Amino acid sequence: MQVLKNALRILQCVVISQPVGVSDVARKLDLPKSSVQRTLTSLEDEGWLTRDTAHGGLWVQTSRIWVLAHQGKEIGVRSLAQEPMHWLWERTNENIHLTQMQGDDVVVVDKLESTHSVRVFDPIGTRLPLHVSASGKALLAARSPEGLDAYLQASPAGFTAESLTEERALRAELQRVSLDGYAVNRGEWRSEISGIGVALRLDGDREAEFGLAISVPSHRLHEDQLAEYGELLLEAKHRIEQAMPLGPGAAG
Structure with missing residues (x-):
């Protein structure tokens, strides 16, 4: 259950702070950088987040969140x-x-x-x-x-x-x-x-x-x-x- 809660916190942090890097997310949420990186990659695999090449690979949301909501x-x-x-x-x-x-x-x-x-x-x-x-x-x-x-x-x-x-x-x-x-x-x-x-x-x-x-x-x-x-x-x-x-x- 805690893994799910952290994943939702990380997703929310990216939506609010985008474009944002792994270190910033980890610092804002007081979570280990390695755990944040794994979660971001999983959310990317599922189509919720992506890395924006125009901003040095920082994390941003995809349109999937908006379409769902x-x-x-x-x-x-x-x-x-x-x-x-x-x-x-x-x-x-x-x-x-x-x-x-x-x-x-x-x-x-x-x-x-x-x-x-x-x-x-x-x-x-x-x-x-x-x-x-x-x-x-x-x-x-x-x-x-x-x-x-x-x-x-x-x-x-x-x-x-x-x-x-x-x-x-x-x-x-x-x-x-x-x-x-x-x-x-x-x-x-x-x-x-x-x-x-x-x-x-x-x-x-x-x-x-x-x-x-x-x-x-x-x-x-x-x-x-x-x-x-x-x-x-x-x-x-x-x-x-x-x-x-x-x-x-x-x-x-």
Whole structure:
């Protein structure tokens, strides 16, 4: 039983910390490095984990975890989003994310990857707080006043010098998002990752649950691109929402 518990702890550690090495997993979980290595290899053999050659062979999850956990509605949204996501990718050649709000986090649930040699590493399953993500901020801006108050009163954490954590600053930022229709992340979760995102309204009068984003290395996202990428995202958003059986705002 302890072997199984440790295997689940190791799998969870990789999902949260990826890309991550054997030594880091062993240190985080206070387990022998040799035991961690054997377990990682076994999880790789079963298709749960893999080694990412682009990051020196560090361990990352495979899409199998996401597929198992997200059957049903999410699969349908992925299907609707595929063509608009590809349209967006063709015009930017940057990582395109379909995201889902899960509690106070946003999770990457599908993606198209840039062909640039330097690109963002953000595998399916990547999870981060709403206020430091472009699509997450767009989803926050679409929340009910009560839901937004609850989030802001929980004292959002900072991750970089660019993170907005003070309530007044965050409210002002979300007001701008509401006016522009899209949000911008300027290295607020990781300094090397920036992006632009929108919220998708797919369930009538319900609060938005899914988002769409362009994820870009910070050095490649310039101020004069923001309006262009924002307009592209708004067009892709329109295409996805119109693909719903009755379009956005439909009852049901």
